[in-house]
Structures are given as structure tokens and as C-alpha cells.
Amino acid sequence: MTLTEGFRHYVVRGAALRPQPGSVLWHVRGDWLAMASLTVIILIIVVAIFGPWIAPYPEQGVGLAIVEQKLQPPGWHFVLGTDSLGRDILSRIIFGARTALIGGIAIVAIGAAVGTLLGATAGYFGGWVDEAIMRVTDVFLAFPSLLLAMTVAVVLQPSLGNAIIAISLTWWPWYARLARGQAVSIRERKYVKAARGIGVSHATVIRRHVLPNILTPILVQAMMDIGAAILTVSALSFVGLGVPQPTADWGAMISEGRMYVQTGHWWVPTFPGLALFITIMASNLLGDAVQAAANPRTRRTVP
Amino acid sequence: MADATLLAVRNLRVEYASSRSLFGKPTKPVRILDGFNLDLRTGETLAVVGESGCGKTTLANCIARFIPAAGGEVVFEGLDVLPLTGLALKAYRRNMQMVFQNPVSSLNPRLRVSAIVSEPLETHTSLDSSARQARALELLAETGLEASFIDRYPHELSGGQAQRVALARALALNPRLLLLDEPTSALDVSVQAQILNLLQRLQADHRLTYMVISHSLGLVQHISDRIAVLYLGELVELGPRGSVFATPAHPYTRALFAATPVPDPRRRRNYVALEGAVPSAANPPPGCRFQTRCPHAMERCRIENPALRRVSADHVAACHLLGDTHIDDKEIKP
Amino acid sequence: MSDAALLSVRDLHVSFATPRGDLPAVRGISFDVRRGQVFGIVGESGCGKTATGRALLRLIPPPGRITSGQILYHGEDLLSLPETSMRALRGRRIAMVFQDPAAALNPVFTIGRQLTGVIHQHGIASGEAARQRAFALMEELGLPAPEHMAERYPHQLSGGMQQRVMLAMALAADPEIIVADEATTALDVTIQAQIVELLLRLKRERGLTIIFITHDLGLVAEICDSVAVLYMGRIVEEGGTDSIFHDTKHPYTQGLLAAMPGEGTWGRPLSVVKGSVPDATLAISGCSFAPRCPAAMPVCRSIDPAPVHFGPGHTAWCHLYGAEKDRHG
Numbered sequence: 001m002t003l004t005e006g007f008r009h010y011v012v013r014g015a016a017l018r019p020q021p022g023s024v025l026w027h028v029r030g031d032w033l034a035m036a037s038l039t040v041i042i043l044i045i046v047v048a049i050f051g052p053w054i055a056p057y058p059e060q061g062v063g064l065a066i067v068e069q070k071l072q073p074p075g076w077h078f079v080l081g082t083d084s085l086g087r088d089i090l091s092r093i094i095f096g097a098r099t100a101l102i103g104g105i106a107i108v109a110i111g112a113a114v115g116t117l118l119g120a121t122a123g124y125f126g127g128w129v130d131e132a133i134m135r136v137t138d139v140f141l142a143f144p145s146l147l148l149a150m151t152v153a154v155v156l157q158p159s160l161g162n163a164i165i166a167i168s169l170t171w172w173p174w175y176a177r178l179a180r181g182q183a184v185s186i187r188e189r190k191y192v193k194a195a196r197g198i199g200v201s202h203a204t205v206i207r208r209h210v211l212p213n214i215l216t217p218i219l220v221q222a223m224m225d226i227g228a229a230i231l232t233v234s235a236l237s238f239v240g241l242g243v244p245q246p247t248a249d250w251g252a253m254i255s256e257g258r259m260y261v262q263t264g265h266w267w268v269p270t271f272p273g274l275a276l277f278i279t280i281m282a283s284n285l286l287g288d289a290v291q292a293a294a295n296p297r298t299r300r301t302v303p
Numbered sequence: 304m305a306d307a308t309l310l311a312v313r314n315l316r317v318e319y320a321s322s323r324s325l326f327g328k329p330t331k332p333v334r335i336l337d338g339f340n341l342d343l344r345t346g347e348t349l350a351v352v353g354e355s356g357c358g359k360t361t362l363a364n365c366i367a368r369f370i371p372a373a374g375g376e377v378v379f380e381g382l383d384v385l386p387l388t389g390l391a392l393k394a395y396r397r398n399m400q401m402v403f404q405n406p407v408s409s410l411n412p413r414l415r416v417s418a419i420v421s422e423p424l425e426t427h428t429s430l431d432s433s434a435r436q437a438r439a440l441e442l443l444a445e446t447g448l449e450a451s452f453i454d455r456y457p458h459e460l461s462g463g464q465a466q467r468v469a470l471a472r473a474l475a476l477n478p479r480l481l482l483l484d485e486p487t488s489a490l491d492v493s494v495q496a497q498i499l500n501l502l503q504r505l506q507a508d509h510r511l512t513y514m515v516i517s518h519s520l521g522l523v524q525h526i527s528d529r530i531a532v533l534y535l536g537e538l539v540e541l542g543p544r545g546s547v548f549a550t551p552a553h554p555y556t557r558a559l560f561a562a563t564p565v566p567d568p569r570r571r572r573n574y575v576a577l578e579g580a581v582p583s584a585a586n587p588p589p590g591c592r593f594q595t596r597c598p599h600a601m602e603r604c605r606i607e608n609p610a611l612r613r614v615s616a617d618h619v620a621a622c623h624l625l626g627d628t629h630i631d632d633k634e635i636k637p
Numbered sequence: 638m639s640d641a642a643l644l645s646v647r648d649l650h651v652s653f654a655t656p657r658g659d660l661p662a663v664r665g666i667s668f669d670v671r672r673g674q675v676f677g678i679v680g681e682s683g684c685g686k687t688a689t690g691r692a693l694l695r696l697i698p699p700p701g702r703i704t705s706g707q708i709l710y711h712g713e714d715l716l717s718l719p720e721t722s723m724r725a726l727r728g729r730r731i732a733m734v735f736q737d738p739a740a741a742l743n744p745v746f747t748i749g750r751q752l753t754g755v756i757h758q759h760g761i762a763s764g765e766a767a768r769q770r771a772f773a774l775m776e777e778l779g780l781p782a783p784e785h786m787a788e789r790y791p792h793q794l795s796g797g798m799q800q801r802v803m804l805a806m807a808l809a810a811d812p813e814i815i816v817a818d819e820a821t822t823a824l825d826v827t828i829q830a831q832i833v834e835l836l837l838r839l840k841r842e843r844g845l846t847i848i849f850i851t852h853d854l855g856l857v858a859e860i861c862d863s864v865a866v867l868y869m870g871r872i873v874e875e876g877g878t879d880s881i882f883h884d885t886k887h888p889y890t891q892g893l894l895a896a897m898p899g900e901g902t903w904g905r906p907l908s909v910v911k912g913s914v915p916d917a918t919l920a921i922s923g924c925s926f927a928p929r930c931p932a933a934m935p936v937c938r939s940i941d942p943a944p945v946h947f948g949p950g951h952t953a954w955c956h957l958y959g960a961e962k963d964r965h966g
Contacts, residue, residue, distance in 0.1 A: 189408060190403045190404075190405060190408045190409035191408065191409050191410055191411040191412075193369060193401075193403070193409075194401075194403065194409050194410075194469070194472070195411075195422065196369065197367055197369065197396060197400060197401050198396060198400070198422060198423045198426055198427075198472070199392070199393040199396040199397070199423075199426050199427060200422065200426050201426075204426075208411070208414075208422075209411050212411075212413040213411070213412065213413060354825035354826065354827060354828075355825055461913045461914075463913060464913075491681035491682055491852070491914075492681065492852070492854070492893055492896050492897060493681065493892060493893060493896050493909070493910035493913075494913060495896070495898075496896035496897075496898070496907035496908065496909045496910070497909050499898060499907055500906045500907055500909060503906065504906075518825070518826060519898075520826075521855070521897055521898045521899040522898050524898065524899055524900045524902075524903060525898030525899060525902045525903055525907065526898065526903075544903070548900060558827060559826060559827065561830075562826045562827045562829065562830035563826050563855070564833075564853065564855030564856045564858060564859040565855055565858065565859075565899075566854045566855045566857075566858045566882065566894060566897055566899070567858050567882060568858040568859075568861075568878045568879050568882050568883075569879065569882075569883070570858075571858070571859060577827040577830070577831070578831075580795040580796075580797055580798070580828060581795075581825070
């Protein structure tokens with residue numbers, strides 16, 4: 001609920017600052033899509049939290065194999081069918097939502113925290129501090145990110161925690177760049193100068209005056225990135241470097257199921273794929289809407 | 304007036320970093336101020352006037368230790384503050400505060416007035432939060448704001464109210480010197496009058512010394528005791544308010560006064576506007592810096608940069624037209 | 638007087654839509670501008686002076702709009718013209734100059750190209766003829782060595798030179814009226830003096846009519862023939878510049894003039910207009926200046942003041958004089 005309130009607050013407050021009435025089409029389209037996306041995401045969060053109580057076969061969701069019932073088509077008992085080890089795909093998808101959300105949120109949180117701190121420091125100080133931090137950032141950005149994540153994941157052994165570490169390592173430089181750009185402009189603000197003139201220390205200036213004022217675009221970016229982070233975890237799992245069996249993961253489910261398409265067991269990879277698709281779609285649409293609301297040029301009023 | 308010197312600027316040189324050219328060859332640094340001298344007397348209001356590029360903001364930023372100097376001294380109560388660091392610098396900042404041009408942008412939009420005004424107390428004193436709050440309320444009252452403003456955010460303040468908050472913050476530590484950088488130029492006329500009155504009351508109550516940077520001659524005439532006129536990084540005229548306005552000695556000062564509109568249609572002048580614009584500081588003209596625009600420029604002005612000459616007791620100007628009664632720096636010090 | 642008017646504004650209303658309801662920026666303004674005159678519109682921030690100036694060209698940016706009124710120019714109401722006719726008029730008959738020339742000039746094209754572009758666009762000349770016309774304009778506006786200057790980019794010019802280029806562009810089609818919105822505010826005072834001198838010369842030599850919008854009463858005294866003082870979207874006092882400054886009637890105008898620091902005010906506190914401009918979205922009853930007026934009477938808070946005329950062209954909207962007149966009558 002607080003997320004909904006927060007979102008509405010954001011949009012409405014944003015609108016109060018710079019109204020753009022008259023563009024009815026835009027506003028209706030934006031509004032219901034954003035709200036639908038938000039509903040989907042809340043649904044996924046609820047499912048992830050209450051998975052063990054919602055899933056029809058929680059023990060199969062966790063990973064219990066019952067080989068006798070393998071590859072059952074969707075039907076009464078197994079709404080979305082079963083996989084090659086006879087586990088209920090719906091339960092697996094529900095448990096996979098936990099993996100996806102934990103992975104996505106953790107990656108974005110670590111990436112945003114590390115990147116923002118480094119970027120804000122670089123942007124605030126400028127000079128050689130800036131040079132040093134941003135050159136390191138550039139080195140990380142120069143690697144293809146998935147390749148870097150895969151390399152790290154191979155070294156660290158596959159597990160959800162290691163996948164998160166590996167992907168976070170490729171994630172923070174984007175936030176560092178974003179935060180640096182923001183901090184460079186905040187650094188020139190008179191209130192930063194005033195604080196320095198009072199004698200406030202650099203660390204306090206960054207914490208009290210720079211960070212709070214650069215956070216909005218970073219939060220928006222983080223929201224838009226969760227979908228992509230989930231996709232990256234799935235990609236690692238797909239190639240076997242992410243979440244190991246028997247933990248449920250959408251990417252791993254698609255990977256395991258893909259060979260069964262040829263034998264006519266289409267449901268095995270299709271439903272996890274659909275779950276992934278819907279989640280990322282909703283995350284992106286919501287991110288777009290929040291970004292539009294945060295940007296005065298594309299902001300719109302909500303009745 | 305006690306003529307004790309509170310702050311003395313001696314041979315100050317400020318350069319802006321040489322930007323590197325395409326192939327990494329450092330270009331010549333731009334000298335904004337070069338061998339600049341100016342004294343500030345305890346309790347006075349010194350106005351620093353001049354057009355953009357004259358170095359007045361650079362001067363204030365350097366005194367306030369926002370930008371480094373390339374040479375010279377800024378002596379505050381007998382101590383050169385330019386080399387200060389750490390706690391010593393912090394102690395200097397307690398005594399000297401700057402107030403900025405645009406009051407709304409000088410307040411952090413994410414902080415309430417209470418946090419803004421008590422930040423200096425938090426930084427410099429060991430007062431607990433309730434004592435800070437009490438002091439903040441005191442400061443608001445002193446700057447003419449009701450107690451209810453303490454919980455507001457900057458966007459809920461008008462320009463005049465924001466400038467009052469900025470003044471309350473500047474006064475929190477009982478400084479001796481306030482550097483006021485265009486303190487009212489972002490405000491409407493009716494609000495400007497309120498802030499100017501407040502500044503004068505605060506000065507009287509706290510024995511403050513003001514250095515006011517302004518382009519508005521009306522404001523300067525109203526508030527200042529002495530006036531320093533700057534042109535392209537150099538002091539061209541310095542003297543008591545009355546004397547400078549009554550008998551401006553430097554052609555640039557005269558041009559500046561003539562160009563300023565007076566709010567009286569019966570005193571319209573036949574415009575003889577100064578020609579051209581201020582030359583670039585990166586490439587100042589030889590000789591007198593004003594010679595490219597000066598209606599009286601002579602051969603000598605193109606070769607020799609004029610030194611300061613005495614006009615009357617406390618009034619000096621740098622112009623060859625004033626004859627050859629050179630005076631050295633020591634002599635112009637009070 | 639209105640028969641000699643080149644431009645007549647009648648009961649102009651402009652408002653801006655906000656989530657909290659309509660914000661009236663201009664609330665029924667009427668004035669006449671005579672040919673060859675410098676007409677000043679003066680007031681503090683939020684008084685509606687910029688909205689008024691933009692309304693003359695129908696250039697109010699959304700969410701603002703002109704809600705009612707008439708702008709009569711050569712017998713035609715500009716507010717009822719189709720957009721295509723309005724576009725033909727903008728820049729050609731009435732041109733506008735803004736505060737920030739650096740923002741109004743395109744940084745990637747040379748001055749010459751932008752100027753010939755405007756000349757070409759107005760259908761005045763093209764090719765070599767347009768170039769010659771551009772050089773002539775630059776010469777007239779005091780831009781030295783036009784052939785050389787035309788090759789420069791905006792950032793290579795000083796603020797004063799940029800504003801001269803903007804004026805050249807505004808004058809390209811030889812308009813009858815120029816609306817100058819704080820056109821000298823961003824400039825240094827000696828440069829401002831040059832631009833003011835230039836405007837006065839254009840008025841003299843070309844018979845140009847200038848609507849001069851500013852917050853600076855000093856500038857008004859300097860160049861305006863007559864002036865309208867705005868407060869919260871209304872004209873509170875209007876008249877010849879001399880009578881506005883020397884026979885000031887409205888308490889707001891009096892307050893503004895008294896609040897100006899200057900040589901006469903040293904050593905004493907300035908007189909102050911108490912408070913600040915109230916929130917414009919709130920309903921106003923009576924005179925909008927009443928809450929800040931030192932002479933406010935009970936009637937001021939309930940009844941909108943009617944115009945009171947003092948001598949030729951000098952009018953103030955204030956109950957102080959209405960009551961007096963009633964007593965005498």
C-alpha cells in the first residue's frame with residue numbers, strides 16, 4: 001500500500017510543481033498502464049512473500065522431484081503442467097518469483113548504493129578524485145557486462161549470492177556515472193557553497209546536501225533497472241552459472257525446458273518465460289511512468 | 304568611526320586554471336586579480352562595484368576561501384588567512400560569513416528552516432538539538448521571521464523570506480564580517496527595501512562589518528560608507544561614499560554613474576554611452592586597462608598602467624589625468 | 638486619445654491552469670499605445686507584465702491562455718485572427734525582444750546566417766540581397782565590421798552585441814512595434830546604456846513604437862513617454878512618465894518609488910511596502926493592493942476601485958481619490 005501511496009504522491013506532487021493539462025490521451029494511457037504495471041508488481045511481491053502458502057505444492061516448489069508425474073500437460077491437478085522431474089510448474093514459478101525478486105532488488109540496491117556513493121564523491125570533489133574513480137568506472141564499463149558477470153560467476157561457483165555479487169559488479173558503474181553527473185551540478189549550487197562557508201566537513205556536505213538532492217533520478221533509474229537485473233540473473237541461470245538446482249529460478253526453468261519444446265511438451269519453458277516477460281514488462285512500464293512523472297517536461301496531472 | 308583595519312587584502316593574485324589546449328600544452332593562466340590591495344575597516348560598509356568581469360565576486364570568493372589565491376595575503380585581524388587549513392580555517396569561517404545573491408538557491412531544498420539555521424551551530428558548537436532550536440528561533444526573530452517559519456521548506460518561502468533565513472544562518476555564530484554578494488539583486492524593489500533596512504539594523508546591533516558587492520549604484524549610495532570601484536581586475540577608485548559620488552575622479556567611475564538610470568524623468572541625461580565592452584581578462588590591453596573605452600585616453604595611457612593617486616584625504620583613483628603625484632601603497636593605507 | 642492609438646488593449650485577461658485552479662496572471666488590462674511612443678509596462682515579479690507583453694503577440698505558452706479581451710491593431714482584433722494571419726504579423730509588424738539573448742540565438746549557426754535566415758523567412762529578400770540587407774541592419778545597430786561579424790557564432794559575442802543581433806533580427810522586417818521584455822536586464826549598466834541609447838535612436842529615426850517591459854523604475858524614467866504600473870494583473874496607475882514620477886497618485890506606485898535606495902536615502906531606513914505579494918490563486922475582493930496598502934480603508938477590501946482621472950492621460954485605480962471626488966461633488 002505504501003508503495004502505491006508513494007507513487008501517487010510522487011505523480012501528484014510532481015504535477016503540482018509544473019502542470020501540463022490538456023494532453024488527455026497521454027495522461028489516460030500513462031495512468032492505467034502505470035497502475036496496471038504497479039498492480040502486477042505488487043502481485044508478484046505478494047506471491048513471492050506468501051509463496052509457501054499460495055503454491056499448490058510447496059514442497060515441489062522447493063524442489064521435491066516426483067518422477068512418476070513428469071511432463072504432465074496443464075490440467076486440473078497441475079494447472080500449468082509439470083516438468084521433467086514431475087514438479088508442479090505453477091509452484092516452481094511461484095517459488096521462482098522469490099529468487100527473481102531477491103536477485104533483482106539486491107543487485108540494484110548494491111549497484112545503486114556503491115555507484116551513488118562513488119559517483120557522488122567523484123562529482124563533488126572533481127579533480128584527481130574524480131579522475132581516479134571515473135577511470136576505474138570506465139574500465140568496468142569497457143567489459144561486456146554479461147561476460148564479466150559470467151567470468152566472476154564461474155570463479156565464485158554458482159549460487160544466488162554469488163550471482164548477485166557478480167552482476168552487481170557490472171551494475172554499479174552506471175549508477176556512478178549517473179550520480180557523478182548529478183553531483184557535478186549540485187556541487188555548483190549555492191547551498192553547497194554556503195555549507196562549505198560555514199565550515200561543514202566534506203563528508204557531511206556529501207551526506208546532507210549532495211546525496212538527498214541527487215537521489216530522485218537514481219531511485220527512478222533503480223526502479224527501471226529491477227526488470228533488467230532479474231533478466232540478467234535468469235540469463236546467468238540459463239547458461240548454468242546462476243542459481244543451482246533445486247532452487248526454483250525462471251531462467252533455469254526455461255533453460256531446462258527448452259529441449260522439451262521439440263517433443264511437444266511446450267508448457268515446460270513457456271510458462272516461466274511468460275512469468276519473466278510479464279515481470280520485466282511491468283517493471284519497465286512502471287519505470288517509464290515514474291521517469292515521466294519525475295521529469296517536468298513530460299509530467300502530467302493525475303485527477 | 305574607528306579606523307581599525309579588520310581585513311586587509313595585500314597584493315592578492317588570483318588566476319583561473321590554465322585550460323589545456325588540444326595537445327596538452329597548458330595555456331597561459333587568466334589573471335583575474337593581480338597585485339590587488341584593499342582594506343576593510345571595522346564596523347564600516349565597503350561597497351565593491353563594477354561590471355561583470357571586474358573581479359568583485361572573485362575577490363569575495365577568495366576572501367571567503369572558496370577559491371585559492373595564487374599569491375598575496377588576506378590578513379584578518381593580523382592573521383593571514385590564505386594558508387589556513389583544518390581547525391584554524393574553521394575558526395576563521397566563524398568570524399566571516401558570505402550571503403549569496405539568489406537566496407532561494409542558497410538554501411538546501413530538502414532541509415527545513417530549523418536545520419538550515421542550526422547547521423552552523425551543529426558544526427561549531429556543542430549545543431544539543433533543543434538548544435540549537437532555541438537559538439534558531441532567536442535568530443529568526445532577529446531577522447524578522449515568525450516562529451512558524453521554523454518548520455518550513457525553502458520552496459515555501461518567498462525571496463525576501465529566504466534571504467532572511469540566509470541571514471539568520473550567517474549570523475548564527477556571531478561573525479565579525481559579512482560578505483554580501485548582490486544581496487538584493489534577485490528581489491523586488493519593495494522587498495529589497497525590507498532587506499536593506501534589516502541589514503542596517505543588524506549591523507548596528509552586532510557591530511558587523513560589511514563588504515557589499517553590488518552593481519546597483521542606488522543600493523551602494525544608500526548603504527555604503529566607502530566605495531571601491533573595480534575595472535577588469537584592478538581598483539580604479541576608492542573613497543568615502545560622499546566624495547566618490549560628488550567628485551568621481553576616474554573616467555570609468557564617471558561613466559558608470561552616467562550610465563545608471565535615475566528614477567526621475569526630469570533628470571534624464573543626454574546619453575553619451577561608453578563605447579565597446581569590457582575586454583577579456585585573458586588578454587587585457589597594455590597600459591591602463593580602461594584605455595580601450597576611455598574618452599580621455601592619451602598616449603601615455605596605452606603604455607603605462609597608472610598607479611593610485613590621492614584625490615583628497617581618503618579618496619584615491621588610478622588615472623594619469625590626475626597628474627603625477629604618485630603615492631605608494633603604504634601611504635594609502637589608513 | 639484612442640483614435641491616435643496604434644495599438645489598443647481592451648480588458649485583456651490571461652490565466653494559467655494549475656492543479657489548484659486557474660491562476661489569473663492578467664485580470665482585465667486596457668491601455669493605448671500611440672505611434673512613435675515608448676510605452677512602459679512596469680511592475681514587480683508576478684504582476685503580469687510578461688504575460689501582457691506575450692499576449693500582444695499571442696505567444697502565451699501553455700498551460701496559459703488568453704481568456705478574454707481585445708487587442709486592436711489597425712482596426713483588427715488580433716485575438717480573433719486565425720493563427721496563419723497572426724503568424725504573418727509576428728515579427729513583421731510586431732516583433733519581440735527577450736531578456737536573455739544567449740538563449741534566443743541558435744549556438745550552431747553564425748550571426749550572419751541567422752540574420753539572413755530571418756530576412757529570407759519574412760520574404761524580404763534572399764541570396765545576396767538578403768546578405769546586403771543583413772549587413773545594413775548590423776551597421777545600423779552598431780555591430781562593427783558586419784562582413785566580419787556575420788561569420789561569428791553567438792558565443793563569440795558579448796552580451797551587449799548579442800542583444801544588438803536580437804534587435805537586428807527583430808527589425809529585419811521593419812516592424813511598427815517592438816515589444817522589449819526586460820531586454821536590458823541581463824546586461825551590465827554601461828552596456829544597458831548603449832542599448833537604451835540605441836532604442837531611443839530607433840524610435841527617433843524609424844518612428845518605431847516600443848513597448849518597454851521592465852521592473853526597473855530608473856529605466857522607465859529614462860526612456861518611457863508613458864507608463865502603466867501593474868500590480869497583481871491589473872493596472873493600478875497609468876499616465877505620462879513625468880506625472881507618474883512627480884504627481885504619483887496610487888499608494889503602490891508611491892511605495893515603490895519611496896522604497897528605491899539612492900543618494901537621498903543614506904543614513905536612514907528606507908520606506909517599505911509591508912508584506913509581500915499574496916498568492917494569486919486566492920480570490921481577491923476589492924482592491925488587490927488593499928492588504929499591503931498603508932492608506933487602506935474598509936471600502937478597499939470590498940469594492941474594486943474605479944478609475945479616477947487626473948489631468949490628460951493620468952489615471953489611478955484607487956478609492957482614496959474616488960471618495961474625495963464624491964465629497965467635492
